[in-house]
Amino acid sequence: MKVVTDRKEQAKIRIKRIVTLAKLLLLLALVVGLSLYIVFFQREFISQFNSLENVRIYLQKYQTASVLAYIGIQVLQIVICIIPGQAMQFAAGYVYAFWFGYLYSIIGAALGTVITFYLARFLGRDALYLIFDEKKVSKFIDRLNSKRAFILVFVIFLIPGLPKDLFTYAAGVSEMKLKVFLIISLVGRTPAMMSSIMIGSMFNKGSYVGIVILALLMTGLFLWGAKNHDKLTKLMDQWYKKLIHL
Numbered sequence: 001m002k003v004v005t006d007r008k009e010q011a012k013i014r015i016k017r018i019v020t021l022a023k024l025l026l027l028l029a030l031v032v033g034l035s036l037y038i039v040f041f042q043r044e045f046i047s048q049f050n051s052l053e054n055v056r057i058y059l060q061k062y063q064t065a066s067v068l069a070y071i072g073i074q075v076l077q078i079v080i081c082i083i084p085g086q087a088m089q090f091a092a093g094y095v096y097a098f099w100f101g102y103l104y105s106i107i108g109a110a111l112g113t114v115i116t117f118y119l120a121r122f123l124g125r126d127a128l129y130l131i132f133d134e135k136k137v138s139k140f141i142d143r144l145n146s147k148r149a150f151i152l153v154f155v156i157f158l159i160p161g162l163p164k165d166l167f168t169y170a171a172g173v174s175e176m177k178l179k180v181f182l183i184i185s186l187v188g189r190t191p192a193m194m195s196s197i198m199i200g201s202m203f204n205k206g207s208y209v210g211i212v213i214l215a216l217l218m219t220g221l222f223l224w225g226a227k228n229h230d231k232l233t234k235l236m237d238q239w240y241k242k243l244i245h246l
Contacts, residue, residue: 066095067104074108078165079116086196093200101197109189113168113182120172128169140170149176150184157188164189192218 073088092101120128128137143152144167153171157164164185171181195218202210 070104071108071111074105075112075115078109078112078168079119086192089193089196090200090203093197093202094204095200097204098194098197098201101201102194105193105197106186106190109193110182110186113185114178116165116168117172117178117181120169125173128173132166132169136166137170140167141174144171144174144176144181150180153181153184154188157185158191 070088070092077088089101089105092105095101096104123131125137125141143149146152153167153176156167168181168185195214199211199214199218202208202214
């Protein structure tokens, strides 16, 4: 009986691995296929974005389409993790001004968070372990499963230099509800997002002194967060240990 049970367990593990690999291959095929389509069939479209002025002209000429395109890029920025969000938010402020730039950015961030959350659930933990570092993912999941996780989520999304988007993937396979995670993460993202959009808006208006001041503040905060990444992570570990005993 024990031999039969062991064989059944091994068969389940093999099937689970095959399913995980199939999901990853499907995701890879979609990403590669989309990239190849853009490179080989949309070259003329891409060439329109070789300067900030050309971007502004295009976005103003095709306003409705440009808004949808911008929101789509914001979504990709969160899902793919490697696209710099600050540059796009700067462009949004430059083209759409502050409030509309923020509106479109926060909509894109919300959609990107929802998609990433459910994409992580579709892929499952095993797939995330293959894509990212297993220890990091496991640690994030443990934090997200704590009773005081909402405080940690807010801090991670507030401070520059901390792994926000990987945290979103971990949230998808944790016990945290999407609605709670979405609200807290968007509130945490807002200060840095607003700063980038404001710089773009001021650049369009020629407010260069304000740009320098705000850019220096943002750069200083980002460098501080990046330099003290390990210290901040340890500090959050300490907060986590204290919070779970409250």
